[in-house]
Amino acid sequence: MAATFFGEVVKAPCRAGTEDEEEEAEGRTETPEDREVRRQLARKREVRLFRRQTKTSLEVSLLEKYSCSKFIIAVGNNAVAFLSSFVMNSGVWEEVGCAKLWNEWCRTTDTAHLSPAEAFCVFYHLKSNPSVFLCQCSCYVAEDQQYQWLEKVFGSCPKKNMQVTILTCRHVTDYKTSESTSSLHSPFLKALKTQNSKEPPCCSLLEQPNIVHDLPAAVLSYCQVWKIPAILYLCYTDVMKLDLITAEAFKPVLSSRSLKGLVKNIPQSTEILKKLVMTNEIQSNIYT
Amino acid sequence: MASRYDRAITVFSPDGHLFQVGIRGTNIVVLGVEKKSVAKLQDERTVRKICALDDHVCMAFAGLTADARVVITRARVECQSHKLTVEDPVTVEYITRFIASLKQKYTQSNGRRPFGISALIVGFDDDGIPRLYQTDPSGTYHAWKANAIGRSAKTVREFLEKNYTEDAIANDSEAIKLAIRALLEVVQSGGKNIDLAIMRRNQPLKMFSAKEIELQVIAIEKEKEEAEKKKPKKTL
Secondary structure, three states: OEEOOOOOEEOOOOOOOOOOHHHHHHHOOOOHHHHHHHHHHHHHOOOEEEEOOOOEEOOOOHHHHOOOOEEEEEEOHHHHHHHHHHOHHHOOEEEEEEEEOEOOOOEOOOOOOOOOOOOOEEEEEEOOEEEEEEEEEOOOOOHHHHHHHHHHHHOOOOOOOOEEEEEEEEEHHHOOOOOOHHHOOOOEEEEEEOOOOOOOOOOOEOOOOOOOOHHHHHHHHHHHHOOOOEEEEEEEEOOOOOOHHHHHOOHHHHHOOOOOOOOOOHHHHHHHHHHHHHHOOOOOOOEO | OOOHHHHHHOOOOHHHOOOEEEEEOOOEEEEEEEOOOOOOOOOHHHOOOEEEEEOOEEEEEEEEHHHHHHHHHHHHHHHHHHHHHHOOOOOHHHHHHHHHHHHHHHHOOOOOOOOOEEEEEEEEOOOOOEEEEEEOOOOOEEEOOEEEEOOOHHHHHHHHHHHOOHHHHHOHHHHHHHHHHHHHHHOOOHHHHEEEEEEEOOOOOEEOOHHHHHHHHHHHHHHHHHHHHHHHHHHO
C-alpha cells in the first residue's frame, strides 16, 4: 500500500506476486481480440532494417551480409554530431541500410536529409575500405526492441574478428562518485570495454557502481557474450541537447586505434561541428 | 553515495549554459554577462539578464527565466518594504540573504522545486562600500571580490585571480576592461554577445550600449597587440 500526495491510499504494484494471483489468473484468459491487439502491437514495435534507396528490407543481418573489421556506433545527438563532423567528413561513406522502428518515445524518420533534431538510425560503410562500418543512431531503442536491433545488425552468430567502438552521452547527475560535485568538470569521458578488447582506452575506465544503460549497454553485453572486442566511450555532460563542448569532449577518442586513420583534417572538422551546432540550435526561451 | 543528494540541487545546471562575471572595484561594481542569442523575429529587449533590485543594488542571473522573474519581483518588493519599515535602504548583504533564504525554503518544502537560477548581486551599501555576492539554487551565498559563473568558470576564475590587482580595480575603466577581458576568454563570438552594466557610488545602474562595448573591445584588442609587439623587443 502506498499513500499518494493527495492522501488517498492505493495498492502498490507488487512484482513478487500476490496471494490472489491464482484468482486473478482465472479472470485473465486471453480473448482472440487480446491476441490480435498483442500481435499488432508486436508488429508495430518490430525493428526493420532496409535500404532507403531501393526501399527493400534486408533479408539477412547487416554484418552477415557484409564483412566487417571495424564497427563504430554513435548513440545520441552529441555522439552523432561528433562522428558526422570528424569521421564522416574525412572520407566517402556510403549508406548501406537504415533501421526503422517505433516506440512511445520516437518514430524514426524516412527523410533523405537528416538533421540532428530528428530520430534516425542509419548505417554506412567506407567506400575506400568497405569493411569499416559506422552507425549513427539518434533514436531511442526501447528495451524490448534492443534484442531485435542486435539480431538484425549483428546476426545470430557474429564473427569475432571485428572491433566495435560505441560513443554515447549520459547526464552527469547519473554519475555516482564519492568526490564532491564541484570537483567534477563535465563534460568528461569514461570507458568500459569487453574482456576481449585489447585496445588501451584513451580515458579512465568507468568506476563502480556506475552502470551503462540502453542500446550502448545492449551492444556491449552482446559483444561480451560473443567475445567480440568492444569498447564504449561514455561522455558525462551537463547539457543533454546538441552542444559544442559536449561533442568536442569526444576528441580524445580520435587517437584510439579504431578511429586512427579515419580522421583527416581536425581543424576543418571542428569548424564543421561548430556550424552543425549553430544551425541546429533550437531557440529555447525557458533559459536565460 | 552521500554526494547524490547535493546532485539534485544542481540538476537544472543553470550555471552550465550562459556565462556571467562580476567584479568589485574600489569605486565601481561591474556585471558582465554572455548574451543569449535570440531568434531573428524576437525582440531582444525582452531577454534581460541584468536588472536593478533597487537604486543601489542590481543582479545578473543565469537559469530559468520564469524563476528569475519571481525571485526578482519578491526581492524588489522586499527592498521597498524594508525602506518603508526601517527608513533605510537594504544593504546588499541583507537582500542577498533574503534571496538565498527564499531559495533555501523551496529546497525544503513539500511539493515545490528549487528555483533554477544562479545569481550575482552587486551594489553599494549606505556606508559607500561596494559588495558582490553570489547565490545558487541551494540557497547558499558568498561574498566575492570577483567571480564568474557558467561553463568554463574555472578558467575565468584563474584569469581573474591572476589579473585582479588592487591597482587594476582602483581605476574604474580598468575594472570594466577586466570584466570584458574575462568574458572574452570564453564568449565565442566576441563583443556582440556581451552585455555589461556598471554601478558607481550613489549613482544608478548604467547599462552599456552595444557600441560602447564594441569600443571597449577594440581598445582591449589594441592593448593586446601593443603588448605582443613589446615582447620581442625586450628579449633583444
